Amino acid sequence: MDSVFEGTFPTGAGPEEILPQDALSILPFAPEAITAWATQNDLHTYINKLLAGTGYEDQADIRLEGAIQVVLELADQFTEIATQSEPAPRARTQSVSLVDFKHDxxxxxxAKALIAWQETIANVLSEAGYFSLSHMLETRSDLMCSVQLASGLYYRQAMQVLRGFIESVILPIYFCKQPDEYKEWKSNDYRSPTLRGDKGVLPRLRKAGIISVEMENTISEAYDLLNGYIHGNEEKLNNTGLDRGEWEGHVFQPVRFQAWANVCASLIEASLPLVKINLSQWAAAKSDWDLFCHVCHGHDLETQQQRDDPPMTQFRCKQCSHTFWQDDDDQQFVHATVEFSD
Structure with missing residues (x-):
């Protein structure tokens, strides 16, 4: 028998509640095979610290268990496609060196980094802590696209997509201080500035004291590396070696897989503190705003309905059609229906 619970929940947690510094202090994650993960490993600690004080603390183990099942299935996907490799007819060897992904x-x-990002973004979304919902959702799309490409043995393309992930993380930090440019971006009448160079986004953020020199260098070096997979030499191609008679075909390549996996994990670990920066920026920026839509930042709202206990009003944004509840203390809420299977 199923039971239904309806409730209206506040979305006004602060940056430290959404992404505690205690959680960020766990980074970077240790290289550790999924099958060797202990009950109290660094990922377990990260998730528990992430959910501390949110009211969802008792769900940490359940959520982690579900996430582990997902990455185990992902390991099976990598294995299945790798075993179906198609060596070139004249490849130096027809045998493909495989990796036991669950024990790698x-x-x-x-896997730890992907889980940490997914759970962190879920926290941000549930508390409406995002400055740009589009960019926040795009980071997840960027990562999963990269993962799917890598599992399909398209290593160059998997690297290329990660450049988009960097932009999806950095641009909201920039736009939060440049609201007019953000409006132009949303109207599709905008060309994003370069990330590097004298007038690039990264040095401008560093000079403004928003990011540290270390953060700037880390992201800049990663961006430069990923640029090499877009504008790089012949060796970056999936089909490298044709001119030397060394083309292997569409096969699993352990060195390329490891390079991609390490870059992807490192980027996630470097980007989590950047999410915290944007959370703090947005919390400060919106504190002086009048009633507005958290999705598109629009102020053209219409009243939908009202409640007396507790006294709340539901508004609808005329620009993006998002609806939300707000109480007399200007606290926004999300109304949710949850079904339980008995």
Whole structure:
């Protein structure tokens, strides 16, 4: 028998509640095979610290268990496609060197980073802590696209997509201080500035004291590396070696897999503190705003309905059609229906 619970929940947690510094202090994650993960490993600690004080503390183990099942299935996907490799007819060897992904520490670290990002973004979304919902959702799309490409043995393309992930993380930090440019971006009448160079986004954020020199260098070096997979040499191609008679075909390549997995995990670990920066920016920026839509930042709202106990009003944004509840203390809420299977 199923039971239904309806409730209206506040979305006004602060940056430290959404992404505690205690959780960020766990980073970076240790390379550790999924099958070797202990009950109290660094990922377990991260998730528990992430959910501390949110009211969802008792769900940490359940959520982690579900996430582990997902990455185990992902390991099976990598294995299945790798075993179906198609060596070139004249490849130096027709045997393909495979990796036991469930027992591979490189894949294990990547799995930890992917889980941490997914759970962190879920926290941000549930508390409406995002400045730009589009960019926040795009980071998840970027990562999963990269993962799917890598599992399909398209290593160059998997690297290329990660450049988009960097932009999806960095641009909201920039736009939060440049609201007019953000409006132009949303109207599709905008060309994003370069990330690097004298007038690039990264040095401008560093000079403004928003990011540290270390953060700037880390992201800049990663961006430069990923640019190489877009504008790089012949060796970056999936089909490298044709001119030397060394083309292997569409096969699993352990060195390329490890390079991609390490870059992806490192980028996630470097980007989590950047999410915290944007959370703090947005919390400060919106504190002086009048009633507005958290999705599109629009102020053209219409009243939908009202409640007396507790006294709340539901508004609808005329620009993006998002609806939300707000109480007399200007606290926004999300109304949710949850079904339980008895």
């Amino acid at each position: 520490p490189v894949f294990g670290r990547l």
